[in-house]
Amino acid sequence: NASKVKIPVMLLQPENDTHVMPQAQNTFAKYAENCELVKINDARHESFNEKDKIAFPVFERILKFYSNII
Numbered sequence: 001n002a003s004k005v006k007i008p009v010m011l012l013q014p015e016n017d018t019h020v021m022p023q024a025q026n027t028f029a030k031y032a033e034n035c036e037l038v039k040i041n042d043a044r045h046e047s048f049n050e051k052d053k054i055a056f057p058v059f060e061r062i063l064k065f066y067s068n069i070i
Contacts, residue, residue: 002027002031002032005035008034009032009034009035010036011025011029011035011038014043014045015041015042016043017044
């Protein structure tokens with residue numbers, strides 16, 4: 001059903017996520033019409049609670065995404 005998603009989607013994919021497996025995310029990103037898959041190096045599941053060197057670029061990326069779709 002990913003091909004039915006027409007809205008812009010930014011999908012964050014932390015490199016060291018132990019809660020979500022990347023295969024399904026990769027499949028969704030492949031078939032969703034307007035999906036940006038963002039891989040976050042050295043990050044775990046909750047990228048927002050990471051060290052500043054990881055969290056701050058994540059926040060910046062999210063804000064940039066929103067500013068481009070509004």
